[in-house]
Amino acid sequence: MMDHAQFDSIAALDAIGAATADESNALAAHLPSCPDCRRARDEYGEATLMLARDLDPVMPPPRVRDRIFAAIDGGEPANVIDARDRFNSSRWWMAAAVVFLALWGWRELSVRVTREKINTVEAEVRRLAGQNQLLATRNEKLSAEMASLASRDTRTIALTGQQVSPSASAKVFLEPRQRRAVVFFYNLPANAADKSYQLWILRGDQPKPQSAGVFDVTKSGAASISIENLPLATEIKGLAVTLEPKGGVEQPTNTNFFVAGNT
Amino acid sequence: MIAAMDTSFEPSSLLPAVAHGDMAAFEQLYDRHSPTLYALLLRILSNADDAQEVLQETFVKAWTNAKMFDAVRGSDVAWLISIARSRGIDRLRSRKIRGDREDEAGRELSGSFGFIDKRTGADDAIQSEERNAVRSALAELPEAQRVALALAYFEGLSQSEIAERLGEPLGTIKTRMQLGMKKLRERLKAFR
Numbered sequence: 001m002m003d004h005a006q007f008d009s010i011a012a013l014d015a016i017g018a019a020t021a022d023e024s025n026a027l028a029a030h031l032p033s034c035p036d037c038r039r040a041r042d043e044y045g046e047a048t049l050m051l052a053r054d055l056d057p058v059m060p061p062p063r064v065r066d067r068i069f070a071a072i073d074g075g076e077p078a079n080v081i082d083a084r085d086r087f088n089s090s091r092w093w094m095a096a097a098v099v100f101l102a103l104w105g106w107r108e109l110s111v112r113v114t115r116e117k118i119n120t121v122e123a124e125v126r127r128l129a130g131q132n133q134l135l136a137t138r139n140e141k142l143s144a145e146m147a148s149l150a151s152r153d154t155r156t157i158a159l160t161g162q163q164v165s166p167s168a169s170a171k172v173f174l175e176p177r178q179r180r181a182v183v184f185f186y187n188l189p190a191n192a193a194d195k196s197y198q199l200w201i202l203r204g205d206q207p208k209p210q211s212a213g214v215f216d217v218t219k220s221g222a223a224s225i226s227i228e229n230l231p232l233a234t235e236i237k238g239l240a241v242t243l244e245p246k247g248g249v250e251q252p253t254n255t256n257f258f259v260a261g262n263t
Numbered sequence: 264m265i266a267a268m269d270t271s272f273e274p275s276s277l278l279p280a281v282a283h284g285d286m287a288a289f290e291q292l293y294d295r296h297s298p299t300l301y302a303l304l305l306r307i308l309s310n311a312d313d314a315q316e317v318l319q320e321t322f323v324k325a326w327t328n329a330k331m332f333d334a335v336r337g338s339d340v341a342w343l344i345s346i347a348r349s350r351g352i353d354r355l356r357s358r359k360i361r362g363d364r365e366d367e368a369g370r371e372l373s374g375s376f377g378f379i380d381k382r383t384g385a386d387d388a389i390q391s392e393e394r395n396a397v398r399s400a401l402a403e404l405p406e407a408q409r410v411a412l413a414l415a416y417f418e419g420l421s422q423s424e425i426a427e428r429l430g431e432p433l434g435t436i437k438t439r440m441q442l443g444m445k446k447l448r449e450r451l452k453a454f455r
Contacts, residue, residue, distance in 0.1 A: 043452070
């Protein structure tokens with residue numbers, strides 16, 4: 001089950017149009033029941049505006065304006081309210097209006113009750129659709145992980161616990177041809193709510209480590225992470241895990257490796 | 264000056280009046296926001312004819328769908344930008360499918376999000392001040408985060424496509440974009 005921090009991260013990607021379909025569906029299913037995440041989604045939406053507002057404005061040619069106004073000439077927005085129809089001095093019309101309003105009131109009340117019922121059912125359908133999507137995503141992820149584990153080319157690499165966590169360990173199943181890997185961690189201490197573990201790829205061809213993703217560890221001490229689009233196996237010198245601020249960072253903020261190992 | 268910045272960038276909302284068929288409000292809406300939207304569409308499409316067509320579609324849609332605007336969710340310009348960007352990216356994708364767009368790699372990915380350095384009459388002092396504030400917020404993002412966000416926003420690329428384009432692991436790109444967006448959101452909160 002995803003937590004708020006995960007939905008917040010998805011909302012960030014969704015606002016800029018970079019969330020996957022699965023992530024967007026999961027977020028959409030979660031939003032109706034979570035005002036905090038709705039606010040986060042709206043704030044990220046506003047933040048993306050900054051990207052457009054960074055551009056220097058450019059005045060379009062006058063012919064564009066002419067074309068637009070010619071295109072809408074004579075057409076009216078769908079909900080235009082015509083003030084001429086609002087009032088009529090006829091008494092008969094007034095009486096009819098009173099009757100109409102009474103009937104309309106009844107109808108409006110029943111429509112509102114029905115709409116609330118529909119909204120409740122729709123929210124439940126969205127929630128179930130989101131759960132279904134999550135299960136499908138999890139199934140897909142597990143299949144990919146199984147493929148990584150079962151491939152003939154798969155290499156196994158052991159990462160060992162370091163000074164800060166000597167009993168920890170990890171096993172990496174690296175599938176070089178598909179450039180993907182599954183890493184299983186054992187006996188890692190549970191991370192605080194404001195922290196995340198981050199896995200780093202130490203590359204032979206680059207001086208700085210490269211993030212391979214973030215993950216959380218609960219009391220069980222176990223966790224796993226899938227890595228896609230890895231560098232070529234020959235470029236990977238080693239792997240290491242640090243504890244970083246929630247959501248991860250661009251570069252490690254410390255050298256307290258929890259597990260590490262050479263490939 | 265940043266502290267005084269209005270994040271909605273809007274003196275007042277014109278769309279409710281447009282929804283009631285107020286042509287004068289629509290004209291004001293066009294005059295106020297068309298330079299911003301046109302610059303955005305030029306950045307996305309790199310082609311003036313396409314940008315003008317999509318700009319026209321955007322404003323015609325704004326006229327017919329103004330009643331859909333919800334002021335609680337954001338400002339006039341936010342709504343218009345969202346329509347323009349979505350249509351611009353659709354046009355870009357359909358051009359890619361047609362194979363017209365061959366020189367993807369040549370697009371500018373560095374430093375600034377904007378590549379058009381062309382001042383116009385609409386570029387008044389207030390807008391300049393807002394833009395300077397926005398620019399300073401974006402300048403605080405590391406280059407790698409700016410590039411990843413620009414590829415998503417202006418080219419409509421998915422996480423995997425960005426990872427592929429930049430030759431980086433998907434996890435790296437995801438983290439980079441999330442951190443970039445979080446920083447922009449924090450800056451936006453600081454403006455309030």
